[in-house]
Amino acid sequence: MDRIDVLNSLPAEKLEADLLAVCAAPAWGRAVVARRPYPSRAAAMAAADAAARDLSWDEVLLGLSAHPRIGERAQGDSKEAAWSRREQSAAASSADDETRAALTAANHAYEDRFGHVFLIFASGRTQEEILAAALARIGNDEETERAVVAGELRKIALLRLERLLDALD
Known part of the structure; x- marks a missing residue:
């Protein structure tokens, strides 16, 4: 199975937990999960980039905490x-x-x-x-x-x- 297919098929709770290790701002992980399914790795990366750009300062501070x-x-x-x-x-x-x-x-x-x-x-x-x-x-x-x-x-x-x-x- 292609890795993007694995990302798309993970249960939301599992993926959100994995994404908290990537960025400790829960809003970022929720946004990445909510935008699934992704047609490609590039689409997932673009969505993650957009989600990071949308973080409020309070959410950025949560990300910094880790x-x-x-x-x-x-x-x-x-x-x-x-x-x-x-x-x-x-x-x-x-x-x-x-x-x-x-x-x-x-x-x-x-x-x-x-x-x-x-x-x-x-x-x-x-x-x-x-x-x-x-x-x-x-x-x-x-x-x-x-x-x-x-x-x-x-x-x-x-x-x-x-x-x-x-x-x-």
Whole structure:
């Protein structure tokens, strides 16, 4: 059976639970489930992208709640924790002690400024690149940063949905 057929045939409750590991905003998962059946993988990805763009700020905050601080190892053996560790693994191995300390300080400054964790699509980025982005984004106004965070959450959700689709059989 084709993976998109598997996605289309999963019981809604099971798929919604799987999608919470992709993005912890329940509204996103419900929207992806509600738009089934999908004629193709591309259609499912487009629907997921649209659903992420439609999230309210409160829903984005729910999505953020499942993300550890950048540079901190996600705990547990859930699918979401494993994905988070994988996404941050290359960046974590690229940093020296000074960069890690600077990133910790930037995380705290960012949280003090905005009241939530610093979220960035970390796949393929070094700690130095992540640090530079954190320092730059601390200077954003609230509205600008909310748009950036929503975009980063969307990119992470789409990457994780690709992984979920790849695992279906």
